[in-house]
Amino acid sequence: MLLPEERELRAVLARFADARFRHDLQPTGRSSRELEDTSHLLCVMTGTQSVEQALTAADALLERFRADRRATSQATQTLAA
Numbered sequence: 001m002l003l004p005e006e007r008e009l010r011a012v013l014a015r016f017a018d019a020r021f022r023h024d025l026q027p028t029g030r031s032s033r034e035l036e037d038t039s040h041l042l043c044v045m046t047g048t049q050s051v052e053q054a055l056t057a058a059d060a061l062l063e064r065f066r067a068d069r070r071a072t073s074q075a076t077q078t079l080a081a
Contacts (some may be wrong), residue, residue: 001078003043003061004045004046004061006061006062006065008045009045009046009061009062010062012038012041012042013042013058015019015038015041016038016039016042016051019031019034019035019038020035022034023035039051039054042054042055042058045058046058048062062068
């Protein structure tokens with residue numbers, strides 16, 4: 001599976017959260033389609049079959065991105081010392 005860019009993953013998560021909120025607040029045909037579209041995109045980006053799995057995978061990916069940044073930062077600090 002190709003890893004999504006962090007900013008793209010965050011953007012889709014934000015779109016999903018917004019669609020979910022708007023659909024839960026006032027469900028319409030449009031909000032239902034938008035929620036379905038963003039849910040599908042999130043599943044595709046994370047290589048999963050359900051929204052629950054996608055959210056879990058997205059959390060793991062975001063943690064991996066954070067860990068990579070910390071490791072890069074520590075390596076840079078070590079080289080600078």
